[in-house]
Structures are given as structure tokens and as C-alpha cells.
Amino acid sequence: MEAVEPLAGEELERMLARFARVRLEPSQGQARRARTAVMDHALRHLDGASVLLAPDAVSAGAARRRRAFGGWGPRRVGVAFAAASMAGLMLGTSVFAASRAGGPLYESRLALESLTLPADPAERAAAQLARADARLGEAVEAGFRHDDNAVAAALEAYDQALEDLSATSGGASDEMIAALQRHRTVLLQLAAQVPSTATNGIDLALSSSDRVIDRLAEAGDEPGTGDGRKPGGAGSGTNGGGSAGGGEGAGRGAGPAVGAGNGAGAGNGNANGEDNGNGGANGGGGNGSKPATGTPAPTEAPAAATPRPTAAPTEKPTAGPHATPDPARSPKPHRSAPPSASSVETPIRSPSTAGSDAP
Amino acid sequence: MTIDDDAIQRLVEASQRGDPEAFGSLFDAYYGPVYRYVAARVGRPSDAEDLAQLVFVKALEALPRYESRGVPFGGWLFKLARNVVIDHVRTRRDTAPLDLVVERPHPAEGPDELAVLRQELESVAFALRRLTPEQREAIELRFFAGLSAKEAAEAMGRQEGTIRGLQFRAIAALRRDLGIQDPAETLSRAAGTTR
Numbered sequence: 001m002e003a004v005e006p007l008a009g010e011e012l013e014r015m016l017a018r019f020a021r022v023r024l025e026p027s028q029g030q031a032r033r034a035r036t037a038v039m040d041h042a043l044r045h046l047d048g049a050s051v052l053l054a055p056d057a058v059s060a061g062a063a064r065r066r067r068a069f070g071g072w073g074p075r076r077v078g079v080a081f082a083a084a085s086m087a088g089l090m091l092g093t094s095v096f097a098a099s100r101a102g103g104p105l106y107e108s109r110l111a112l113e114s115l116t117l118p119a120d121p122a123e124r125a126a127a128q129l130a131r132a133d134a135r136l137g138e139a140v141e142a143g144f145r146h147d148d149n150a151v152a153a154a155l156e157a158y159d160q161a162l163e164d165l166s167a168t169s170g171g172a173s174d175e176m177i178a179a180l181q182r183h184r185t186v187l188l189q190l191a192a193q194v195p196s197t198a199t200n201g202i203d204l205a206l207s208s209s210d211r212v213i214d215r216l217a218e219a220g221d222e223p224g225t226g227d228g229r230k231p232g233g234a235g236s237g238t239n240g241g242g243s244a245g246g247g248e249g250a251g252r253g254a255g256p257a258v259g260a261g262n263g264a265g266a267g268n269g270n271a272n273g274e275d276n277g278n279g280g281a282n283g284g285g286g287n288g289s290k291p292a293t294g295t296p297a298p299t300e301a302p303a304a305a306t307p308r309p310t311a312a313p314t315e316k317p318t319a320g321p322h323a324t325p326d327p328a329r330s331p332k333p334h335r336s337a338p339p340s341a342s343s344v345e346t347p348i349r350s351p352s353t354a355g356s357d358a359p
Numbered sequence: 360m361t362i363d364d365d366a367i368q369r370l371v372e373a374s375q376r377g378d379p380e381a382f383g384s385l386f387d388a389y390y391g392p393v394y395r396y397v398a399a400r401v402g403r404p405s406d407a408e409d410l411a412q413l414v415f416v417k418a419l420e421a422l423p424r425y426e427s428r429g430v431p432f433g434g435w436l437f438k439l440a441r442n443v444v445i446d447h448v449r450t451r452r453d454t455a456p457l458d459l460v461v462e463r464p465h466p467a468e469g470p471d472e473l474a475v476l477r478q479e480l481e482s483v484a485f486a487l488r489r490l491t492p493e494q495r496e497a498i499e500l501r502f503f504a505g506l507s508a509k510e511a512a513e514a515m516g517r518q519e520g521t522i523r524g525l526q527f528r529a530i531a532a533l534r535r536d537l538g539i540q541d542p543a544e545t546l547s548r549a550a551g552t553t554r
Binding site: 007009011012013015016017018019020022023024025026030031033034035037038039041042043045 | 379382383386387390391394395398399404407408411412415416419420476479480483484498502503530533534537539541
């Protein structure tokens with residue numbers, strides 16, 4: 001006989017359902033976090049030898065193991081070889097998974113990477129920058145996976161990579177500064193995506209990148225550090241910046257033609273002494289040893305000489321709730337061109353390829 | 360449950376064979392009910408989140424030992440959930456009452472509706488607190504987690520009939536405390552007046 005179901009009645013059921021919906025329903029964030037953690041556990045559970053096996057499968061396996069290996073034909077040997085290859089592949093996969101950001105082998109992988117860095121300062125700096133790129137990419141990928149631990153681990157490694165980069169002398173400062181400014185944009189975008197628990201790491205990374213940019217900028221300003229390929233760097237003066245510009249031009253125009261650029265306005269010369277002086281509307285001619293570098297740049301409008309007006313719009317809209325007007329985060333207005341929105345693409349894997357397991 | 364029992368059984372078997380995606384589907388099907396049950400028991404959302412996650416981790420580890428044999432998977436899973444909650448309550452006594460639990464925002468409702476809703480929720484929380492622990496658990500499993508009587512019986516380690524009895528008395532007590540008339544009583548009264 002069918003048991004009688006005690007009915008709550010429509011009104012009580014509605015009240016209980018509303019109570020459950022308002023007070024007991026998990027948020028999407030909670031569900032996502034829990035799913036990520038549980039699936040991570042499930043994958044690790046599978047990666048380890050303790051694969052989920054039904055009891056009958058376990059007993060069947062044990063029975064098979066009891067038999068001798070006698071009577072194995074070539075076909076069985078082939079199957080065994082295929083199984084061994086699969087096991088090797090699985091092991092490789094699990095090692096790869098373990099060496100991902102936040103994984104147990106992540107630190108070891110980073111240590112191995114740092115051991116294989118080249119000795120030449122310029123190459124080493126480039127490799128350090130590539131490492132920082134890779135770490136940032138890992139942080140972004142972990143962000144797509146909503147794996148807070150991995151985000152934190154990758155950002156910590158990114159911070160360390162920046163420290164190493166800061167300690168390494170050599171390399172093209174302008175390229176590095178541009179790359180680091182791209183990193184900052186990516187970090188600000190990441191800050192808008194990850195939960196608040198991961199933003200500490202992002203703040204640290206932002207301040208580190210800021211520090212490294214400053215250091216690189218200072219290195220670029222030091223006399224004699226450039227190669228003097230186009231001495232002077234002059235000609236990009238702001239209005240009437242004659243006397244002030246003289247000092248800067250002299251500082252950057254390294255090499256034999258250092259005397260160039262006095263009175264030519266504030267140059268944007270860099271550590272290489274390259275002529276990226278833009279504008280130069282009022283700077284007029286520098287009176288250095290190479291007069292051609294002091295002439296106004298004819299292709300650029302005078303307005304281009306103003307210091308980087310485009311920096312703020314590229315970063316602010318992407319920062320989301322973390323975009324406080326913190327000067328430490330704001331882009332460097334006096335250095336090479338900031339990244340445009342389209343330039344923020346390099347270290348990131350797209351969400352579709354990131355293997356996100358979010359529902 | 361949004362998926363039927365056969366599908367659940369297939370997912371369970373696939374999970375036992377080591378298919379993580381199948382376990383992910385089980386998670387998707389049961390996370391909400393487990394969370395609601397745990398949240399109703401412990402009150403604090405952060406605890407509920409941790410404990411609901413722990414339930415699935417334990418389920419993953421215990422899954423190879425699960426055999427259907429007439430035991431519904433939901434009942435088995437909620438038995439794990441129940442034990443997790445009991446362990447938690449044993450070690451931490453500072454559980455938040457239901458009415459302190461964070462409410463989800465209702466963007467579509469205005470301040471008047473919100474005030475009415477809040478009053479109703481408080482009344483329900485108060486009425487639930489007045490139930491006996493077993494009655495309350497029966498309501499939590501049946502109405503908040505959406506389990507069948509059989510699954511609830513498995514989870515609570517009681518007979519199905521006992522669960523129905525607990526539910527019957529709990530419903531009567533809730534109606535009384537919330538001032539809701541018994542629909543059957545209303546019907547019979549209406550029939551009496553028309554006779």
C-alpha cells in the first residue's frame with residue numbers, strides 16, 4: 001500500500017521555499033569556489049594511484065594479479081606495452097598538473113627555471129622578463145579557473161621574478177618598461193576578476209612593478225648608460241623648456257656626443273640614447289655636435305610632446321572595484337608609451353583554452 | 360533533483376570508474392540541496408560553504424564503497440552530510456541561529472515587499488526553531504534539500520514511516536505557529552457550509 005504523503009499545503013510550501021531561497025541558497029561564487037576545490041580534489045584523487053574503483057573492480061584486479069605471466073602472446077604484450085605507455089602519459093600529465101601554479105611541484109619548476117637563466121646581463125634580463133610574463137600568464141589562467149591558491153602562488157612568483165629582474169642590469173629599459181606597463185594593465189584587469197582574497201597579491205605585484213619601472217627609469221637616466229647611438233635625444237622640448245631640458249638631454253645622450261641637447265627642451269631620450277624625442281615644437285635646434293638630432297620632428301604634432309595623456313583611460317575602466325586612485329598603481333606618465341587596450345594580450349590564455357571547469 | 364534516479368545511478372557508476380566529469384555532474388546536481396541542508400543546520404554561510412565542500416570531498420573518498428542495493432544515492436550522500444554537520448557541531452558550538460543567516464538580495468522587490476518578506480522569514484525561522492530537532496531535520500531534508508521520504512529516512516537512519524510521522528507533526532506545528540489553516544480543514548468546512 002502506498003504511504004500517504006503528509007502535505008504541507010500550498011501556502012506553507014511557498015513560505016518554506018521562499019525561506020530556503022532567500023536564506024539558504026548558496027551564492028554563485030560559493031558554488032563556483034566549492035566546485036573548483038572539489039574537482040581539484042577529484043583530479044588529484046585520480047592523479048594519485050587511488051583511482052576511484054568499485055569494489056568488484058578492485059577484487060577482479062587482485063585476482064588477475066595472482067595469475068602467473070605464463071602464456072602471454074604478442075598481443076597481450078602489445079596491450080601491456082600500450083597500458084604502460086598510457087600509465088607513463090598519465091604520470092606525465094599528473095606531473096604537469098602538479099607543476100602548475102599552486103601545485104606541489106611549482107616551486108621546484110621555478111627553481112629549475114632560475115638555474116637555467118643565461119649569464120649575459122642583457123640576455124638574462126630578457127629571460128627574466130619572459131619569466132615575469134609567464135608568471136603573469138599563469139596568474140591570469142588560474143584566475144580563469146577561479147583557483148585562488150594558484151593565483152596567489154603565481155603572483156608571488158611574479159613578484160619574485162620582478163625582484164630578480166630589478167637586480168639584473170642590462171637589456172633595453174624601454175622595452176622592459178613597456179612590458180611592465182602592459183603587465184600592470186593585465187594585473188588591474190585581473191584584480192577586477194579575482195575575489196578579494198587574491199587582491200593582496202595583485203597589490204604587491206603592482207607595487208613591485210612600479211618599483212622596477214622606477215629603477216629601470218633611473219637606470220635610463222644615469223649618464224653614460226646608453227650606447228649613444230643617436231646622442232642628445234634632444235628636440236622634444238616642452239614649451240620653453242630650454243634650460244631644464246639641457247640637463248636631461250645631457251644625461252641621456254650618452255657616449256661621445258654628450259654635449260648635445262642643451263637648451264633643446266626636455267628630451268624623452270632613454271637608456272639607449274635613442275631618439276624618441278617627439279614633438280620638439282619649441283625646442284628648436286639643439287646645439288650639440290649633431291645638429292640634425294636637435295631639429296623639430298616634422299611628422300609629429302606639437303601636442304604629442306605632452307607627457308602621455310593616454311595612460312589613464314587605458315587602465316581605469318578595466319580596474320573595476322580595485323581601481324582606487326592610488327598613485328602607486330597609476331601608469332608612469334614620463335616613460336615610454338603605455339599599452340593601448342589592444343596591446344594587452346600577450347601572456348594570457350583565453351578563457352576557452354584555460355580549461356576552466358566552472359559550471 | 361533535476362535529474363532522474365537512473366541518470367544519478369549512471370553518474371555514480373561512472374564516478375566509481377574514475378570519471379571526474381561524472382563526479383562533477385553529481386556535484387552540480389547535489390551541491391545546492393546539500394548546501395541548503397547544511398546552511399539550515401549550522402546557520403553561518405561561511406561554515407556552510409566549507410562543510411558542503413567537505414561533504415563532497417568525503418563523498419569522493421567514500422564513493423568506491425558505495426553500493427546501491429536499494430539505498431538511494433541522495434540518502435547516502437545526506438547521511439555523509441549529516442555526519443559532517445554533527446562533527447562540526449560537536450567541535451564548534453557557536454552556530455548561528457537561522458534568523459542571523461545572510462539573506463540574498465532581492466533586486467526586484469521594493470522596500471515594502473522587503474519588509475513583509477523579512478517579517479515572514481523571521482516568522483518561519485521562529486516556527487522552525489520551535490520544532491523538535493528531529494521534526495526540524497525532517498523538514499530540512501524534505502523541503503530544503505528536496506529529498507524523498509526514503510532518502511530522508513536513509514539520511515536520518517530512521518524508517519520511512521517515522522519520517523512521514525515527523526513531517527506530519529512538523530507541518531501541523533508550523534501551520535499553527537504561522538497561522539496557516541489546514542487546507543483539508545478548510546475544504547471540509549467549506550463542504551459543511553454548502554451542505
